[in-house]
Amino acid sequence: MKSIFWRIILLGFFSFIALVLFLPSVIAPKLPAFWADNIPKIVLGLDLQGGMHLVLKVDQDAAVKMYTQRTANSIEGTLKDDEISFLTVKATDVTTVSIGYGGSAAAKEIKKAVSKDFGVFDDPVDNGSTLVFTVSESEVKRIKDWATTQALEVIRNRIDKFGVAEPVVVRQGKDEIVVQLPGLKDPDRALKLIDTTAILEFRLLDENNDPYEAEILGVPFGSELLYQKKIDPETGEAVKEPYLVQRDVLLTGDVISDARVAFDTQSNEPYVSITFNRTGSKIFERITGQNVNKRLAIILDENVFSAPNINERIGGGRASISGGFSYETATDLAIVLRAGALPAPVEVVQNVTVGSSLGKDSIEAGIRAIVIGGILVLIFMLFYYKVSGVIANFAIVLNIVMLLGAMAYFNATLTLPGIAGILLTIGMGVDSNVLIFERIKEELRAGRTPRSAIDAGYDRAWWSIVDAHVTTLITAAVLFQFGSGPIKGFAVTLSLGILINLFTALIGTKVSFDVISDKFRIKKVSI
Numbered sequence: 001m002k003s004i005f006w007r008i009i010l011l012g013f014f015s016f017i018a019l020v021l022f023l024p025s026v027i028a029p030k031l032p033a034f035w036a037d038n039i040p041k042i043v044l045g046l047d048l049q050g051g052m053h054l055v056l057k058v059d060q061d062a063a064v065k066m067y068t069q070r071t072a073n074s075i076e077g078t079l080k081d082d083e084i085s086f087l088t089v090k091a092t093d094v095t096t097v098s099i100g101y102g103g104s105a106a107a108k109e110i111k112k113a114v115s116k117d118f119g120v121f122d123d124p125v126d127n128g129s130t131l132v133f134t135v136s137e138s139e140v141k142r143i144k145d146w147a148t149t150q151a152l153e154v155i156r157n158r159i160d161k162f163g164v165a166e167p168v169v170v171r172q173g174k175d176e177i178v179v180q181l182p183g184l185k186d187p188d189r190a191l192k193l194i195d196t197t198a199i200l201e202f203r204l205l206d207e208n209n210d211p212y213e214a215e216i217l218g219v220p221f222g223s224e225l226l227y228q229k230k231i232d233p234e235t236g237e238a239v240k241e242p243y244l245v246q247r248d249v250l251l252t253g254d255v256i257s258d259a260r261v262a263f264d265t266q267s268n269e270p271y272v273s274i275t276f277n278r279t280g281s282k283i284f285e286r287i288t289g290q291n292v293n294k295r296l297a298i299i300l301d302e303n304v305f306s307a308p309n310i311n312e313r314i315g316g317g318r319a320s321i322s323g324g325f326s327y328e329t330a331t332d333l334a335i336v337l338r339a340g341a342l343p344a345p346v347e348v349v350q351n352v353t354v355g356s357s358l359g360k361d362s363i364e365a366g367i368r369a370i371v372i373g374g375i376l377v378l379i380f381m382l383f384y385y386k387v388s389g390v391i392a393n394f395a396i397v398l399n400i401v402m403l404l405g406a407m408a409y410f411n412a413t414l415t416l417p418g419i420a421g422i423l424l425t426i427g428m429g430v431d432s433n434v435l436i437f438e439r440i441k442e443e444l445r446a447g448r449t450p451r452s453a454i455d456a457g458y459d460r461a462w463w464s465i466v467d468a469h470v471t472t473l474i475t476a477a478v479l480f481q482f483g484s485g486p487i488k489g490f491a492v493t494l495s496l497g498i499l500i501n502l503f504t505a506l507i508g509t510k511v512s513f514d515v516i517s518d519k520f521r522i523k524k525v526s527i
Contacts, residue, residue: 004518007511014503015398018405025408042408044182045415045489046168046354048363051182052190055350056155058175063147063344064140065094071118071135072097073249078117084109087129095135097121107131148175150343155179155194158335168413176349182413187353193332195346200253200337202287203245205295205307211242222247226297228304243304245297250287255280259337261330262320270330271322274337281317289313300333366419373423374400377430385437387526391512392433395504399429402500407493417490425497428472432505436461437527450525451517458510465505469498 021039028036046053069091076089079099087100099114101107110131111124121133135143148171155177156169168180184190206223219225224247227240257277261270276284287296288310297307298321305321325333378396381389403425407414440457448456473495480491 004511004514007507008515011398011508011511014402018398018402021405021408022401025404040408040411042404043411043413044363045413045418046180046182047416048366048414049183050354051180051184052187053350053352053354054179054181054191054194054348055172056151056177056179056194056346057349058148058151058177059345059347060144060147060175061094064135064143065091066344067143068093068095068097068135071120075099075114075118078113079110082113084113086110092132095140097133099131099133100129101131102129144175147343148177151346152177154342155346158193159190177346189328189332191348191351193335195348199301199342200256201249201299202251202284203247203249203297203299204291205297206244206246207295209244211244214244215242219244226299226302226304228307241304243297243307245299245304250296251280251283253337255283256337259334261327261334264322269322270325270327271320272325272330272334272337273318273320276317276319278317281315284317284319285313285315366416370419370422370426374426377426381430381433385433385527388437388440388513391509392430392437394512395433395508396426396429398508399425399497399501399504402504403493403497406496406500410492410496412492412496413489414493415489417487418493421490421493421497424494425501428469428498429501429505431468432461432465432501433509435464436505436509440525440527444525444527450523453525454510454513454517458506462506465502469502473498 020035024031024036024039025042028041072089072091075097076086079086079089085102085106087102089097089099092098099110101110107126114121114124114133120135120139122136125132125134152169152171156167159167159169159179159181167182168178170178172178179194181187181190206220209220209223211225214220214223214225223244226243226245228243229238229240255276256274257280258275260273262273263270291310292312293310295307295309298305298319300321321333374396378393381392381396383389385392400422403422406412412418436457439461440453443453443456443460444450476491476494476498480488480495483491
């Protein structure tokens with residue numbers, strides 16, 4: 001009797017906790033504020049509350065190309081620092097760097113220096129006056145995989161700062177990223193925030209040549225023609241002002257430690273204040289000190305935001321980006337700079353917006369399916385197994401309440417497949433009870449007493465039930481590991497349902513039978 005008492009206490013405790021966790025997700029407005037506000041709730045997925053579904057493709061070849069270009073710049077700097085004679089260093093293809101030299105002695109020194117400091121190339125090809133270095137296949141593979149992984153992290157950081165509840169950002173295949181934003185109110189702004197490459201560069205202006213002449217006659221060697229895009233305040237039209245900038249990149253956005261929105265004290269216009277890390281601060285101070293009275297262009301994704309004049313050496317590791325921002329655009333720019341630049345451009349290959357009306361219809365249909373299916377199962381169990389069916393129905397209802405309470409506790413996302421998982425859990429609960437009841441029937445037909453038949457029925461059904469649940473749990477684990485989005489939601493719901501069903505089927509119903517048989521001393525089992 002003592003064992004029954006503690007099992008009743010355990011069953012009541014878990015039932016109470018499940019109700020405490022479950023109710024705020026259903027009737028929060030009717031509950032006290034301290035209860036409704038402090039208990040985690042079940043989150044509705046994209047297919048239930050509407051939102052945005054994106055599939056992005058990372059341009060891995062562009063990542064390799066940018067890596068090769070940066071490596072070429074580093075090689076040039078290394079050769080200069082080591083005072084090794086060379087003619088030119090340039091990235092000539094996606095994976096190749098060509099170095100021009102004047103003699104065999106120089107070629108030998110170049111090979112030695114590149115091999116020592118840059119172990120990412122295959123053996124170079126010597127064309128007589130040029131050494132051609134090709135990035136190894138293993139390094140190319142690493143860069144491509146890194147580009148997708150890094151893009152995933154950058155996009156996830158941006159979304160987290162954007163403020164969307166329960167976003168889903170997962171990798172799909174080799175070069176794709178799936179982004180789901182449930183309940184999103186401004187899809188255009190989110191898409192722009194995600195899609196911004198955010199490659200920030202600081203370069204000196206080419207002040208020896210006229211940018212308007214360069215548009216007509218061609219760009220001088222060593223320079224690049226970029227534009228400043230802005231809106232004409234009088235006409236409202238977009239205008240582009242040309243700038244000639246030097247190709248050499250003096251500083252990039254990877255040395256930024258913080259970016260925030262600030263306001264100009266005179267014009268009250270917002271701008272983005274950026275703070276460099278220790279390395280960036282030293283480089284920025286050196287750049288400004290060596291280029292006093294020159295103009296430094298601040299370029300984001302090949303758009304010249306501003307090109308202020310350097311009046312003096314700037315210490316402290318701070319700079320600002322202005323460009324006629326609204327507060328919203330300045331905030332978004334600060335987010336992408338703070339979260340980091342994408343390692344390569346991304347292309348939107350799928351963009352689906354799910355309306356909230358569809359989500360409402362889905363919720364109603366799902367609830368209707370659960371209610372109708374559950375009622376039919378309860379009726380069947382009641383008429384077929386009589387009093388034992390009532391005990392089974394109690395376990396099924398308890399199973400659903402505990403499952404929803406557990407989902408609320410883990411702040412799980414409920415999706416349409418998740419609703420299917422709840423229905424499947426009801427089916428498994430019924431199946432477990434049917435196995436137990438049929439075993440009890442067999443024992444009664446064999447002439448056992450009611451109490452003995454009940455104990456034997458549970459003992460003999462135990463391993464069959466455990467085997468069925470463990471194999472289903474393994475399937476759910478595989479779905480969770482390799483699935484994405486709604487499939488993960490289904491796997492979570494199914495896994496929780498399996499574990500809770502084991503508890504309610506083997507403890508919940510058993511304690512009910514034990515109480516009836518001990519208290520009422522039954523001579524016949526209604527089953």
